[in-house]
Amino acid sequence: MFNKKTGIAAAALLLLLLWMPGKAVSADAAENVPNVIPEMLTADFWIDKLPEPDQVIMDGEEIASFNRDIIRTQPELIYDLTDYPASLNKERLTKLVTMRPFPDEDRYSNGRLVDWAYYQNLKEQMNLPGIGEKNEVAYGVTVRRTNIRTFPTSDESLSEPDDKEFDLFQETAAGPAEPVLVLHHSLDGGWCFVQIYNYCGWMPAADIAVAKDKESWLAYVKPSEYLVVTGNRLGLGFPGPLPVELTMGTKVPLAGGREKGGVVPGQAKDYEVLLPVRGANGELLTETALIPGGADVSIGYLSYTRANIIRQAFKILGERYGWGGMFNARDCSAFVMDVYKSFGLMLPRNGDEQERSAGVTVSFEDLSTRQRYELLDTLLPGASLHTPTHELLYLGRHEGLYYVIHDITSYGDASRPNPDGTLGKIVLNRVAVTDLSLPRRNGMLFIDSLTGGKQIQTRAGSSDSSSDYNVSVYLNGTLVDFPDQKPFIDVSADRVFVPVRFVSEALGAQVEWVREEQKILINKDGKQIALYVGRKEVFVDGRKYTLDVAVRLVNGRTMVPLRFVSEALGAGVKWTGQGSGGRVDITG
Known part of the structure; x- marks a missing residue:
């Protein structure tokens, strides 16, 4: 048929003139996005809202274990190539x-x-x-x-x-x-x-x-010490006649397994790395290259913190959208994948696969708009959000609106509705910050299009870092053994949360989970209690009561403030503080 190389080269030149990777995004990048101000286009704006932004979510061993969980949950999609x-x-x-x-x-x-x-x-x-x-x-x-x-x-x-x-x-x-x-x-x-x-x-x-052979391949792909590119893109003029560009998450061996000194006295150390090259017969060879010490790189993977997730995402802010990696760019799911690749996480390629993968998941199915926003309050910044055709990274809340950063092609223009209910097209075609009240082309708001949310972490690490797990619960004098999700103190809210199912069943109640409504139904002695994830309201035989903090979904368990146990279930509750934690005595 034909060859696309000439056309792609021309497009790449035009793209280079319009946008340079790694450049700061100007304030006017927010002008055609509603509810976005220039200050929101910096990572620090969102990091400053976090209580403990540098708390490690998972260490290297936990990430390796998490990757194995991904492989187990999707064995036909994700592979440990060394075991193929x-x-x-x-x-x-x-x-x-x-x-x-x-x-x-x-x-x-x-x-x-x-x-x-x-x-x-x-x-x-x-x-x-x-x-x-x-x-x-x-x-x-x-x-x-x-x-x-x-x-x-x-x-x-x-x-x-x-x-x-x-x-x-x-x-x-x-x-x-x-x-x-x-x-x-x-x-x-x-x-x-x-x-x-x-x-x-x-x-x-x-x-x-x-x-x-496999042995020589393993020597290159599993080095003892390596450098990871943590910037969006890193251009090198060596080796070979053409420039080499390393992209976010690229891992290359350190030559000799160690850093090399800088070639210019007084400057930061350079890194000597081994880059793969293709020999005359297609064989794997390596050439040594120097990466400047001031480059955006890391020895080993980045520390997995919420601050670093947000920083990595904002390094790609403004980059052109590229379906399937076209135009030397990314699409929405590749954007999320590359951010998490910086930490050594092996996410599936496509958004729906990532939504089904390992991690802590919440479902937005069949919820009202208000319930969806309330459910978002149970997620932490850095979580991935999913629609049937799109993926976004959650940033947090500001002045009552909920914000994301995502690689977006376009959104709907509510001022130009079409007879079929769709909206006129406003093209962004880039990584941008928006809020979830933005309309899509089909007329639905982004918030109403969400199907699921995913915390990319193990269940053991899924609660907010401001939570204290030094809590013991006794029921009628006997210590309660919780099999998975433990009670905790939310330090920021100064409230104790307990798993509602285990406490309710221990008090003789029957518990039913209604997934479609994110609702828990509790029946005890002819009394029916209904509570909803993300909401403060509790309904007892149809009568509404309001808790001081919302019900949460943590690791698949519905967590309620301790006050609920006494007021709705009619049990006696005593709290005894003990250092940073404490003891809960429930009688009933």
Whole structure:
């Protein structure tokens, strides 16, 4: 068909003139976004609202364990490549290579309608007859940022002749120094069918250097000491004739396993790293490169704190939107993925997969707008928020509005409604800060489009860092053993929270969870009590009572303030402070 390289180069030049990665976003970037003021376009604005922004959420061992949980929950999507089978049989490899069918709707390429003969040529290039009974896996590393395609071609596939923002053959992008497993080759040898840790598809063979064996590959991809790029992008002029750009989350070995001294006396130390290069026969070689000591990098992964999550997100603020990694950019889920990659977290590629992955999840399904905002109060900044087609990072609340940072293409113009209920289009096409009352093109507010929220952390670490777990609960003189979520003191609210189910059932009540309404129903001695996650109101036999703090969902458990136990369940409660914690005695 045709080659896109010339067009992409021109687009990249234009993009470079319009926007330079890493540059601060000017105040006027907020002008066409309602309810956003220039001060909100800095990470510190949101970090200053956090009670303990530098509290570690998970350490390195906990993150490694969390990654294993991700692999267990989505074994067909996320892989520890070091444990991948050394070979694949014909049935499994054929299933992988043919997992994405050819489109049955009209597609356009280079302004022309694609015919069926084109797909037949693609099928020939997929080289299905070349799949043997046993297919050895080869071990490679990307030498530059590259694309993973649906089929072995760089030809665009558009639903409309001029809609060049969405090439539907573009699956995702992989950064430089990314470990890849080569599973198969195209008929002409120009493409490899590869598996990276969270995606598979066709990658240009010229972008992969293949190790001679697994041992030499492991030596490169699992170094004892390494540098992680923590800036949005880091440009290097060496090695090779073309500049090398390392993107956020890229991990490269430190040469010799140690830092090297700066070449200019009195300046910060430079880092000597090993970059992968492709030899004359496609083999994996390395060349040494110096990264300036003042560059935005880290020895090892960044410390996983809420402040660092927000800082990483704001380093990408203003960057152009790129579907599937087009235009050397990111889309909404890749934006979230790369932020968390800075901490060593192996998130799935797509937003719906991330929503189903490991972590602490809340559901917005079937809630009113007010209930949705109340549920947001149970989440912490840095949580990912999900709609069926979009993903956002939660920043927090300011003057009654709830804000996010996300890679957004457009939103709806309420002043230009269409007869079918949709709204006129206001294009952003970049990473931006907005609030959740912003309308979408379909007329719904973002808040009303949310399906779920995700705290990317283990259940043990899912409560606010201002919580004190030094709380013991005794029921009629016997210490209560809570199997998972423990009672805690919310220091900021000065209230004790207990798991409502365990306390209620211990007092002889029956408890029912109504997921659709985020509601707990408690029945005891003919009395029915209803309470809702994120709300202060409690209804006892239809009569409303108001608690001083809202009910919370923590680690899948509904947590209520201790006052609820005495007022709604009719139990006697005594609190005895003991140092930073205390003892609760419940009688009933």
